[in-house]
Amino acid sequence: MSIERYPTAIPPRALDYPTGTLPGLLPNEAELTAGVTIIPGRTYGFFTDTSLCIGCKACEVACKEWNALPADNLGLTGDSYDNTAALSATTWRHVAFVEQISTAAGDRVTAMTPYQSNWLMMSDICKHCERAACLEVCPTGALFYTEFGTVVVQQDICNGCGYCVPACPFGVIGLSHADGKAHKCTLCYDRLKGGLEPACAKACPTDSIQFGELHELHTRASQRLATLQERGVPNASLYGAPGTPGTTGGIGPLHAFFLLLDRPERYGLPVAPTLPTTRTRDSLLIGFVTLVSVAAGAFAVFRGQKNHG
Amino acid sequence: MDDHQPRAPYGRRRRDREMQSRPDSPRSSRQYRGESYYGRPAIRPSHWGWMIAGYYFVGGLSGGAQVIVTVADLVDPIGNRAIVRAGRYLSLAGLLASTPLLIADLHTPKRFANMLRIVRPTSPMSMGTWTLSIFSLAAGLTAFAQLLDDTTDTPAATTIARICSIPAALSGLMMASYTGALTATTSVPLWASLSHILPTLFGLASSASAIAAITLVIEAGDEPEAAAKLEPLALLIGAAEVVTHAMIIKTWQQKGVTGAITTTHLNPAHKVGMVGLGALLPTAIHLLHNLSGRRSRETAISAAVATLVGIFIERVVIIFGGNESARRPTDYLQFTQPEAAKGSQE
Numbered sequence: 129m130s131i132e133r134y135p136t137a138i139p140p141r142a143l144d145y146p147t148g149t150l151p152g153l154l155p156n157e158a159e160l161t162a163g164v165t166i167i168p169g170r171t172y173g174f175f176t177d178t179s180l181c182i183g184c185k186a187c188e189v190a191c192k193e194w195n196a197l198p199a200d201n202l203g204l205t206g207d208s209y210d211n212t213a214a215l216s217a218t219t220w221r222h223v224a225f226v227e228q229i230s231t232a233a234g235d236r237v238t239a240m241t242p243y244q245s246n247w248l249m250m251s252d253i254c255k256h257c258e259r260a261a262c263l264e265v266c267p268t269g270a271l272f273y274t275e276f277g278t279v280v281v282q283q284d285i286c287n288g289c290g291y292c293v294p295a296c297p298f299g300v301i302g303l304s305h306a307d308g309k310a311h312k313c314t315l316c317y318d319r320l321k322g323g324l325e326p327a328c329a330k331a332c333p334t335d336s337i338q339f340g341e342l343h344e345l346h347t348r349a350s351q352r353l354a355t356l357q358e359r360g361v362p363n364a365s366l367y368g369a370p371g372t373p374g375t376t377g378g379i380g381p382l383h384a385f386f387l388l389l390d391r392p393e394r395y396g397l398p399v400a401p402t403l404p405t406t407r408t409r410d411s412l413l414i415g416f417v418t419l420v421s422v423a424a425g426a427f428a429v430f431r432g433q434k435n436h437g
Numbered sequence: 438m439d440d441h442q443p444r445a446p447y448g449r450r451r452r453d454r455e456m457q458s459r460p461d462s463p464r465s466s467r468q469y470r471g472e473s474y475y476g477r478p479a480i481r482p483s484h485w486g487w488m489i490a491g492y493y494f495v496g497g498l499s500g501g502a503q504v505i506v507t508v509a510d511l512v513d514p515i516g517n518r519a520i521v522r523a524g525r526y527l528s529l530a531g532l533l534a535s536t537p538l539l540i541a542d543l544h545t546p547k548r549f550a551n552m553l554r555i556v557r558p559t560s561p562m563s564m565g566t567w568t569l570s571i572f573s574l575a576a577g578l579t580a581f582a583q584l585l586d587d588t589t590d591t592p593a594a595t596t597i598a599r600i601c602s603i604p605a606a607l608s609g610l611m612m613a614s615y616t617g618a619l620t621a622t623t624s625v626p627l628w629a630s631l632s633h634i635l636p637t638l639f640g641l642a643s644s645a646s647a648i649a650a651i652t653l654v655i656e657a658g659d660e661p662e663a664a665a666k667l668e669p670l671a672l673l674i675g676a677a678e679v680v681t682h683a684m685i686i687k688t689w690q691q692k693g694v695t696g697a698i699t700t701t702h703l704n705p706a707h708k709v710g711m712v713g714l715g716a717l718l719p720t721a722i723h724l725l726h727n728l729s730g731r732r733s734r735e736t737a738i739s740a741a742v743a744t745l746v747g748i749f750i751e752r753v754v755i756i757f758g759g760n761e762s763a764r765r766p767t768d769y770l771q772f773t774q775p776e777a778a779k780g781s782q783e
Contacts, residue, residue: 131475161573207475215516224474261754268551287551288544290484291562294623294763297773299480308544314648376775396766398773404622405559411621412561415614415636419504422644422674423610426505429669430512 154262158325164340166323172276172296172315173383174329175253175345179356179364180336183209183223183249190331191221193318198306215252217302220313222252242360243389250386251328251337252394254279254300254313256370257403260382262292262301262312266404270310277342277383278315280342286310297379297401315384342383349387356387367392377402458666469774473766478625482763483756485542490752492538493616493741496569498650499531500612503576505647505752507606511601519663522583523654524647525598528605529580532573568611575605614640615648620755626694626772627762628755634685635755641678642715642748648674649719649744656691656738656775664737668726671740675720682712693771703754711754715747 141160158164166172197218205211208225215222226248231237237246247353260279263271270286273279281301286309292301293310301312316326324330329339338345348368356364368374368385373392375381379401392399473479508525509517540549553570557563582598585591618638620663621632628635648671689695698707722740726732762768 191657205475207477210475226474261624264557264559266560267555267557267560267566268548269555269557270551271658280633285548285551285554286545287548287560289542289552290544291560291619291623293481294483294625294628294759296480297624299478299624302481303484303544305544329575373775381441391470391472393469393770394474396477396479396770398479398770399469401624401773402629404629407629408559408618411618411632412564412611412615414633415496415618415640418637418640419501419610419613419644422501422640423504423508423606425673426508426670429510429673430509430517430666432669433666434513436517 153322156323158323158339161330162325162339164237164250164325165322166276166325168275171383172313172320172340172341172435173256173277173345173385174253174326175338175340175349175385175387176253176359177338177349177352177387178248178250178389179243179338179352179361179387181244181249181251181333182334182336183225183247184333185212186221186331186333187221187328188219188223190327191313192219194319194327195220195314215254215300215302215312217304217311220252220254220311224248224250226390226394228390243356243364246389248390248394250388251332253328253384254315255298255374255385256313256315256383258375258383259378259403259405261295261297261379261404262310263426264403264408265291265295266290274315274317274320276315276317278317278320279312280314280317281310281312283309283311295404297377297398297403299396313384341382345385346381349385352387359391364389367397373397373399374401376400377404377425379403396407454626462679469771471771473770476766479766479769480763482625482760484544485756485760486631487753488538488542490749491758492535492542493639493752493756494646494749495531496535496647497537497613497616497639499528499535499576500572500614501640501643501645501647502528502531502608502651503572503579503602503605504613505644506651507602507609510602514595514599517663517666519655519658519660519664520651522587523651523658525576525580525602527647527650527654528576528609532576535569535588536573546696555652559624562614564611565615565619568608568615572605572608572612575608579605604703613643619761623759624769625759625763626692626765626768627689627697628759630688630692630694634681634688638678638681638685638751639766641674641681645671645674645678645715645719645744646748649741649748652737652741653745656734656741661734665732668723668732668737672720672723672727675716675744677722678716679720680714682716692763694762694768696768697765698754698758701758701761703758703761706750707754707758710747710750713747714743715751719744719747730731 158166178349200218201212205213208227210225211426212219212222228246256278268285270282288308290303301310303310329337349366366372366387370381502524506521510521540546552566579598579601582594586594614636617636618630621635648667652664652667719740722736
């Protein structure tokens with residue numbers, strides 16, 4: 129646990145369980161492991177601080193284990209240590225690696241910069257947008273906003289129409305050809321209901337992935353950003369926090385937001401995405417008007433033909 | 438196995454390796470230079486393919502036909518009876534093909550009825566599902582009443598058909614065009630750049646293909662001379678389509694997203710099939726017919742066949758082009774730059 133998180137080094141509830149073995153599932157375990165009390169009706173999310181990521185992929189493993197996701201991407205991609213490649217229906221955490229080994233002029237770098245030493249490592253995830261495109265285009269109502277402010281696909285309703293897939297501005301949600309439905313990160317909805325913090329946040333050894341109430345995470349992120357910039361990392365920036373890249377075009381704040389150390393495009397993230405459904409009404413209306421014009425043209429033509437025999 | 442992302446071609450990846458220089462702040466004013474994450478797509482393509490292209494084609498034709506022949510029936514039911522009859526039966530054929538195509542395309546087809554759980558105004562697919570349902574009922578009843586009229590002596594059949602054709606035409610207005618709104622309400626650059634044009638293109642295409650199909654049916658029937666009545670309308674719609682195609686090409690160029698079409702095998706399909714056969718050739722023929730006052734049966738049938746082939750190709754080019762567009766990270770990351778940083782394209 130990082131010292132910045134708690135006024136004292138040991139969270140108070142840890143003192144209730146001084147032995148190595150536990151009596152069973154702890155009630156409100158998230159208070160112990162993340163210092164967060166999970167109350168339905170409050171907004172929770174992730175702050176992923178990539179300046180702390182060590183690229184261990186514990187988050188990927190924990191996510192796969194908890195959600196019983198199948199193993200996939202078993203080969204090597206050749207893209208540094210990233211053999212997962214992308215988020216998909218069966219991969220809900222994806223650790224991205226970029227090795228920044230040359231200067232703009234093409235020479236090898238000779239100095240190790242503070243934080244991450246010329247590496248970019250970032251654990252990508254569903255952004256759980258404030259206004260989620262996947263949800264707004266879903267025709268069955270399978271996608272819904274939970275009582276924790278997250279976005280979840282109900283697997284017993286989805287019929288695999290696949291409209292959410294091209295709608296997502298971040299390329300997150302995918303269709304599984306194995307079971308015919310759409311899948312994505314649930315922010316461990318089942319764990320939240322049981323008072324546990326999400327699996328990836330619990331597994332992360334450096335607290336790069338921090339789970340908590342969104343407003344608290346925003347405060348923490350701004351402080352962290354200021355600290356980093358003081359310590360000689362001028363290119364650090366937030367992605368998905370209110371008013372930062374990724375929240376544009378009607379999407380709103382991302383409930384899973386990031387602290388990045390380079391331009392978002394280097395991670396494959398769009399700087400100014402838009403929510404596609406802000407265009408729905410105008411689009412449908414324009415189509416309607418087009419056909420009304422066709423009908424008007426038809427009326428004029430047929431009327432003329434009738435009058436002139 | 439799930440849908441693993443396809444990898445970018447080698448040339449694009451080599452350029453990305455060269456781009457991995459010192460970090461850069463997103464607030465820096467330098468323009469986006471084409472960086473991406475190993476040339477991997479930043480969004481996911483749809484799974485839509487031939488079946489959805491087929492639905493766009495038959496569903497649009499069905500809706501367009503209902504709109505046009507309902508107007509024809511209301512203006513001059515006696516003079517336009519061949520047109521009305523052909524249109525109503527074609528509309529029935531189209532809607533009978535539509536629902537099975539859509540159900541088969543679902544990845545869990547047995548849950549197709551879940552489409553009717555909600556009405557979601559932000560989702561063109563939700564609005565379209567309800568449109569299809571209402572249209573299928575109304576146009577189906579219209580065709581059934583038309584059949585009664587044609588095969589029996591029921592005097593009320595004509596009136597019943599006319600009454601049912603009103604909601605059929607009203608829902609047909611959406612049937613013929615909503616698929617354009619549906620395709621554009623995504624994050625795919627080739628589609629999203631056309632939010633305000635694609636519904637027009639699809640609406641006109643649906644109407645043009647309806648007229649072409651009705652023409653062929655009438656020419657093969659016992660009142661072939663009635664097909665000539667459709668010539669002026671075919672010309673108007675064809676001309677509007679040509680203008681719309683020009684606007685689309687211009688928009689794609691302005692947004693820098695033409696690569697998905699111009700650098701792939703879709704380029705000839707777009708130029709020759711979608712624009713040439715679908716709009717330019719038929720419009721030229723209809724112009725000739727209307728200006729000269731003479732109409733040869735052969736050229737009229739050629740125009741109709743070209744229209745149908747070209748408009749089917751149009752649906753295919755849009756869908757497959759969009760899927761290709763989604764696989765191009767630089768297209769999307771350029772398309773989603775903040776307005777101030779967007780410079781000249783292509």
